[in-house]
Amino acid sequence: MEKLKLYMKKLAWFSLRALFWLLLTGIVALTLIVLRYGADLPDYRGLATYAPPVATRLYASDGSLLIEYAEERRVFIDYTDMPKQLVNAFIAAEDKNFWHHPGIDVFGIVRAGANNVIHFAGGGARFTGASTITQQVAKNFFLTSDRTMSRKIREGILALKLERAFSKEHIMTLYLNQIFLGARAYGVGSASLMYFNKPVKELTLAESAFLASLPKAPNDRAKATERRNYVLRRMMEEGFITKEEMTAAQAEQLNINSGFMAQQSDDFQYFAEEVRRELLDKIGREELYNGGLYIKTTIDPDFQRAAVKALKTSLDAYNAGRGGSEKLQGAVIAINPHTGRVLAMAGGYSFAQSSFNRSTQAYRQIGSTIKPFVYLAALEDSDVWNPTSLILDAPIVGWKEDDSLWKPENYDKKFLGPVPLRLALEQSRNVPTVRLVEQIGVRKAVAAAQRFGVYPENLKNMNLSLALGSGETTLQKLTLGFAAFINGGYRQEPKLVDYIEDRYGRLVGTGSVRPEDWRNDLTPPQQKENGEPLADPQSLYQVVSILQGVVERGTGRAAHVPGHTIAGKTGTTNDVKDVWFVGFSKDLVAGVWMGYDTPKPMGAGAGSHMAAKVFSDFMTVALASTKDQPFPVPNGIEFRRINRQTGTPATGSDGFIINEAFKRGQKPNQPGINSPQPTSDGYQQPVEVGGVF
Numbered sequence: 086m087e088k089l090k091l092y093m094k095k096l097a098w099f100s101l102r103a104l105f106w107l108l109l110t111g112i113v114a115l116t117l118i119v120l121r122y123g124a125d126l127p128d129y130r131g132l133a134t135y136a137p138p139v140a141t142r143l144y145a146s147d148g149s150l151l152i153e154y155a156e157e158r159r160v161f162i163d164y165t166d167m168p169k170q171l172v173n174a175f176i177a178a179e180d181k182n183f184w185h186h187p188g189i190d191v192f193g194i195v196r197a198g199a200n201n202v203i204h205f206a207g208g209g210a211r212f213t214g215a216s217t218i219t220q221q222v223a224k225n226f227f228l229t230s231d232r233t234m235s236r237k238i239r240e241g242i243l244a245l246k247l248e249r250a251f252s253k254e255h256i257m258t259l260y261l262n263q264i265f266l267g268a269r270a271y272g273v274g275s276a277s278l279m280y281f282n283k284p285v286k287e288l289t290l291a292e293s294a295f296l297a298s299l300p301k302a303p304n305d306r307a308k309a310t311e312r313r314n315y316v317l318r319r320m321m322e323e324g325f326i327t328k329e330e331m332t333a334a335q336a337e338q339l340n341i342n343s344g345f346m347a348q349q350s351d352d353f354q355y356f357a358e359e360v361r362r363e364l365l366d367k368i369g370r371e372e373l374y375n376g377g378l379y380i381k382t383t384i385d386p387d388f389q390r391a392a393v394k395a396l397k398t399s400l401d402a403y404n405a406g407r408g409g410s411e412k413l414q415g416a417v418i419a420i421n422p423h424t425g426r427v428l429a430m431a432g433g434y435s436f437a438q439s440s441f442n443r444s445t446q447a448y449r450q451i452g453s454t455i456k457p458f459v460y461l462a463a464l465e466d467s468d469v470w471n472p473t474s475l476i477l478d479a480p481i482v483g484w485k486e487d488d489s490l491w492k493p494e495n496y497d498k499k500f501l502g503p504v505p506l507r508l509a510l511e512q513s514r515n516v517p518t519v520r521l522v523e524q525i526g527v528r529k530a531v532a533a534a535q536r537f538g539v540y541p542e543n544l545k546n547m548n549l550s551l552a553l554g555s556g557e558t559t560l561q562k563l564t565l566g567f568a569a570f571i572n573g574g575y576r577q578e579p580k581l582v583d584y585i586e587d588r589y590g591r592l593v594g595t596g597s598v599r600p601e602d603w604r605n606d607l608t609p610p611q612q613k614e615n616g617e618p619l620a621d622p623q624s625l626y627q628v629v630s631i632l633q634g635v636v637e638r639g640t641g642r643a644a645h646v647p648g649h650t651i652a653g654k655t656g657t658t659n660d661v662k663d664v665w666f667v668g669f670s671k672d673l674v675a676g677v678w679m680g681y682d683t684p685k686p687m688g689a690g691a692g693s694h695m696a697a698k699v700f701s702d703f704m705t706v707a708l709a710s711t712k713d714q715p716f717p718v719p720n721g722i723e724f725r726r727i728n729r730q731t732g733t734p735a736t737g738s739d740g741f742i743i744n745e746a747f748k749r750g751q752k753p754n755q756p757g758i759n760s761p762q763p764t765s766d767g768y769q770q771p772v773e774v775g776g777v778f
Contacts, residue, residue: 091614096251135259139377139588142277145358145386146428146583150278152357153375160274161377161588162285164258170290171273174258177319180218184253188219188244219244221300222259226466241396246726264298267303268438280341291337294320310339352393355432355442356384360581367592377588378445383426383581388707392417392429392675397701399679399695400434404685411610413687415679415696416443417559417703422674425577429675429703441682448557449678452693453513453556454656454665455534456567457628460510462533463525464624471751472507472627473732493519496657505732507745510631512638513655515553536619537566538576548755555658560665564676567654567667569672570629571716574618594635622719623748629716630746633728636668643697644668644706650715653700655693660686666696671714673707675700722746727753 095664139159141152176183182190184621207722213636216224222466223243231602247256266276273296277285288296291313298312314335321331364373372378394413404412412434413681419429432442441447463470478501481493493516501508509517534540540556544696550556565577585593635641644666653668662684667676677696680687724744726735735742745753 088359119321120288127309135262137262137271138179138375139627141373141376141378141380143360143380143385145353145382145389147386149385149386151353151382152381154361158269158275158279159262159271160278161262162258162272162274164254164261166286166290167258167261167273168286168293170289171285171293172261173325174293174316174320175261176326177323178294178297178316179221179300181323183257184219186217186219188217188246188248189241190217198763217244218260219247219256222256222263223247225263225265226259228350236379246692264300265303266299268482270420280628282342289337289338289715290326291317291334295339295341297636309341309520313339348528351436352389352433353384353386354429356382356389356581357442358436358440359430359432359445361443363402363581378593379563379586379588379590381583381585382582383421383428384430385428388419388429388703389431391706392703393430395411395699395706396431396677397434398702399699400516403691403695404678407688410680411683412678414439414443414682415699416447417675417676417677418444418564418704419673419675419707420564420568420577420579421672422572422577422669423672425565425580426583427581428673429707440683443678443682444560444676446559446684447678448559449541449663449680449684450557450658451556451563452554452656452658452663452665453515454563454654454667455539455556456510456513456518457550457570457632457654458533458537459518459522459525459530459552460506460621460631461624461628462529463506463521464627464724465620465749466525466586467624467748470506471744471747472631473505473727473733473753475503475754476506476509476520478502478504478509478514478517479615481516481519505729507631507729507732513635513640518553519549527552534566537569539563539566560676561677563665565585565677568674569619570632570652571671573622574620574625575616576619585640623721626716626719626722627746628750629647632668633716633744640693641666641697643669643694644704646701646702646708649704649708649711649713651704652716653697655677655697657693661688661691664691664693666693666698666700668697668700668704670704670708671716673704674716675703675707677703718773721749723749725753 102188129268139161140153142153145151151650180190203667209315216560220240220243224239227243251259254417262272262274264273266273267272270276270279275286276296276299277283277292282290294316295309295313298309298316301312302308317334320326321328326334351377360380361373361575364380368376382590394415400413400415414433415431415433416433417429418427420427430442430444432444433439463474464472478495480500495514497517500742501514504514504517506517506521508514509521527549528547531540531544531547534551534556535542535544539558539562540551544551544556561579565579568577571574587593629652633650635655636644636651637652641653644651644653649670651670652670653666656665656667657663663678663680664687665676665678667674671676677699679696679699723746725747726742727733727745729741729743732745734753734757745752
């Protein structure tokens with residue numbers, strides 16, 4: 086008995102000694118491991134002010150999301166804004182002891198090791214890992230995904246250091262904003278928008294559980310519901326939800342978006358791409374794609390949809406039944422004439438089919454849309470020209486320009502004799518325009534279009550054809566040129582963005598209008614005009630008054646908008662290769678172009694009435710909620726009743742009476758043998774097909 090006691094005593098002493106040496110060996114080994122793998126660990130202190138690459142988002146004027154620019158889709162969400170059920174879902178799915186372990190879960194490692202031994206031995210246990218959320222943060226921010234022992238050791242050491250440096254809440258914030266959740270979505274904020282088109286605060290329990298199921302297989306949708314239900318079961322087992330809540334959430338159908346928010350569909354892509362190109366040049370790729378900018382654009386979603394619908398309806402009607410692989414194309418742009426804000430932009434039938442923006446990139450001949458600028462150049466010489474001044478509409482034989490002879494013609498192949506300037510422009514007659522240019526000079530006529538930004542300043546070959554619309558420009562430039570007729574004569578630059586804020590809400594750039602300065606109706610404040618006006622107000626108004634007549638009784642009757650005062654001008658190039666209409670109300674100017682990308686005749690029945698109809702369809706929607714607003718009359722304008730066919734004072738027997746706008750000192754024509762004589766039915770109305778008008 087004594088020997089047994091002595092033996093047990095020695096055994097206990099040897100066991101304690103062995104345990105001591107074992108512990109000492111373990112401590113030494115652990116110290117060596119830490120010294121070996123912890124010596125060159127990355128500096129993790131920068132995570133205290135974590136600012137990840139965040140997607141830049143483009144918003145419409147009403148605050149709706151248009152599109153995002155990002156190399157990695159990410160929306161940063163602070164921990165205080167994280168729904169508790171979302172945090173609990175990730176804890177249940179990824180790290181149930183998160184709030185208690187020091188960075189590594191020793192019991193989890195032992196449990197995972199035992200399960201994996203059973204798994205490899207052919208047992209029923211699932212293969213499991215033991216990485217904590219903190220370890221995943223260490224790996225995602227600083228390490229690779231290599232399956233090596235050295236990486237796991239470094240990961241564990243980093244996790245311990247992170248836990249000592251930061252709070253659990255900060256670590257959870259890092260994790261939930263950095264974790265990859267499939268489809269280029271990084272973090273729960275971006276994933277919530279990606280999969281459910283809603284911010285995280287609006288997620289249901291079932292949707293939160295689905296997001297928490299993604300880290301294990303972020304791009305596998307086949308078992309989405311099964312994995313979602315597993316997370317819900319784990320949440321119930323951990324006491325985060327009741328069994329009844331679990332059952333109800335498991336029964337909820339997952340409505341997962343197939344693409345990122347559909348990004349406002351194809352309708353907005355031309356405009357969004359135009360913004361992207363502009364900002365890429367101004368702020369650079371890094372800031373645009375990773376800066377987390379909030380970009381408030383000028384686009385009005387209702388206007389945009391109306392413009393796209395009007396254009397597609399007309400293009401579909403034309404293309405239906407016509408053979409050939411090439412389809413007729415078109416473009417629409419709508420702009421606030423007082424600010425230059427682009428409110429709608431349709432650059433073609435479909436961005437998905439062709440990204441070429443025909444409203445800003447296509448240079449086409451503009452035909453008779455040049456005429457308002459030519460007639461303005463004449464009206465500015467108020468001692469010679471007024472709206473009733475007569476121009477001869479008669480054949481011109483042997484007109485010589487450079488080394489060529491040509492014979493100007495009207496679209497209807499007819500001549501009306503002496504006609505008032507107003508009638509010549511309302512009916513877009515070519516021969517009187519040629520005679521007008523001859524009298525005022527080609528350079529003066531073309532210079533007016535240059536002054537308004539329609540033609541470039543550096544034209545080399547100044548000739549008559551330019552004054553008749555053979556020059557090329559874009560729909561955007563032409564529309565902005567027309568905007569100056571009603572904004573006091575000021576050139577506006579196209580404005581696509583109202584303001585930009587960085588991820589911290591600070592205004593980016595100096596040219597933006599601050600959000601707090603906007604009006605209560607969510608429209609930006611009126612901008613102050615810069616520089617001198619392009620023309621005197623009285624001359625501008627006289628052109629506007631005539632262009633109103635174009636819509637009421639001239640070539641632009643198809644642009645009529647019931648209940649609203651509209652002015653504008655048609656344009657058709659030779660052989661009907663391009664058709665145009667640019668028009669405006671008091672506070673909105675819109676331009677329409679239609680034609681083939683490779684210029685060719687559009688065929689019988691085509692003409693500027695097609696573009697005018699698109700304009701009318703768009704403006705009918707755009708002006709539906711506004712009252713009619715006549716064009717403001719500047720000081721110095723006097724109205725007199727005249728016969729619009731002759732430009733002479735109206736009498737009791739006149740059937741075509743209007744109130745004509747005269748500058749002070751100007752007078753209408755006096756009846757005489759050289760004055761045109763009205764007919765019983767008036768001058769022939771313009772035919773809206775073929776020709777140049």
